[in-house]
Amino acid sequence: xxxxxxxxxxxxxxxxxxxxxxxxxxxxxxxxxxxxxxxxxxxxxxxxxxxxxxxxxxxxxxxxxxxxxxxxxxxxxxxxxxxxxxxxxxxxxxxxxxxxxxxxxxxxxxxxxxxxxxxxxxxxxxxxxxxxxxxxxxxxxxxxxxxxxxxxxxxxxxxxxxxxxxxxxxxxxxxxxxxxxxxxxxxxxxxxxxxxxxxxxxxxxxxxxxxxxxxxxxxxxxxxxxxxxxxxxxxxxxxxx
Numbered sequence: 001x002x003x004x005x006x007x008x009x010x011x012x013x014x015x016x017x018x019x020x021x022x023x024x025x026x027x028x029x030x031x032x033x034x035x036x037x038x039x040x041x042x043x044x045x046x047x048x049x050x051x052x053x054x055x056x057x058x059x060x061x062x063x064x065x066x067x068x069x070x071x072x073x074x075x076x077x078x079x080x081x082x083x084x085x086x087x088x089x090x091x092x093x094x095x096x097x098x099x100x101x102x103x104x105x106x107x108x109x110x111x112x113x114x115x116x117x118x119x120x121x122x123x124x125x126x127x128x129x130x131x132x133x134x135x136x137x138x139x140x141x142x143x144x145x146x147x148x149x150x151x152x153x154x155x156x157x158x159x160x161x162x163x164x165x166x167x168x169x170x171x172x173x174x175x176x177x178x179x180x181x182x183x184x185x186x187x188x189x190x191x192x193x194x195x196x197x198x199x200x201x202x203x204x205x206x207x208x209x210x211x212x213x214x215x216x217x218x219x220x221x222x223x224x225x226x227x228x229x230x231x232x233x234x235x236x237x238x239x240x241x
Contacts, residue, residue, distance in 0.1 A: 054117035058093040058125070065155075067215040068223060069096045072154055072183055075225075077103040079179065084149035085110065087173065089138055090156030094122030097131045110143070112136040138166045143173045154183040157193065157226075167196035171203060174230045182226040183213060193226055202230045 073096060080086060083106050088097050091111030101109055111133035113119050122133040136142045138160065151170050160166050170180055180203075182193070190210055197203040206228045212221035 054093060054115070054121035057118070058095070058121050061092060062095055065095070068154065068183070068213075069099045071213060071215050071223075072096055072152065072181075073099040073103055076100060076150065076152060076181070080104060080107055080150050082106055084108070085147065086150040086152065087112065087141075087143065087148045089141075089151060089153040089170070090114075090159075091122060091133055092118050094125045094131060094133050096152070096154060097133070098126060098129060101129050101131055110134075110148070112138070112141060112143075114138070139169055141169050141173055145172055146175045148173045149175055149178050151178070151180045152183070153181075155185065157182050157184045158188045163192040164196040164199060167193070167200055167203070171200045171230065174202065176202075176230055176232045178230045180228055180230070183223055184226070186212070186220070186222060186224050188224075190226055197228065203228055205231060 076086065077100060085108040086097075086100065088109070088111040091097060091113045094111055097109045097111050100107065109131045111122060111131065113122065113133065113135065114137050116135055119133055119135045126133060134142050138156075139162075151174060157163070157166075174180060190208060194208050197206065197208055209225075209227045211225040211227065213223040213225050214221045215223060
């Protein structure tokens with residue numbers, strides 16, 4: 001019996017990943033006011049739906065995604081330079097940034113999320129830390145040009161309506177040589193990301209690296225990391241010439 005269960009493990013894991021993605025995505029984008037998100041039926045959602053508010057998402061994500069947050073914060077903590085500014089795009093209720101600040105208190109940690117509900121809960125969660133979380137759209141980030149050393153995003157890219165303007169905005173805020181790490185489910189296609197990267201001068205000479213990320217006790221790697229480094233000034237000069 002154990003062998004049969006293990007033999008079906010990959011299929012079960014695939015179904016579990018899809019259910020987690022649907023559950024988190026569905027709960028996350030209900031209760032967002034003015035963000036332009038719709039349910040699968042195409043209905044505009046509103047902040048009055050108390051059954052799927054930021055507090056409930058916080059409880060669900062804290063339970064289901066704790067292993068992911070630990071993994072991501074561990075990887076970023078090992079790679080970020082001393083005193084770096086790290087921006088979490090689609091920060092949700094701030095759990096990842098709080099995990100990261102415990103590992104690397106020297107980092108300046110910023111978060112942005114399109115949902116006022118998520119920002120409300122994240123601000124409450126981060127009230128005893130130096131983490132700063134703001135409301136904002138990935139297409140119009142509230143950050144200056146060349147102001148961030150490290151951009152991370154977890155389980156957010158598959159919600160982006162258009163990847164190109166998002167990548168353009170991430171390129172704008174990244175300093176030369178900065179890192180962009182996007183974590184998402186393995187079933188998310190990288191093609192739109194690769195196409196968008198080719199359109200950006202700061203990323204044009206860089207290939208998107210796809211790295212499997214093993215979390216949970218599953219026979220497959222449910223999460224992948226798409227990563228690339230922004231070009232430095234000398235490389236940008238060569239592209240312009």
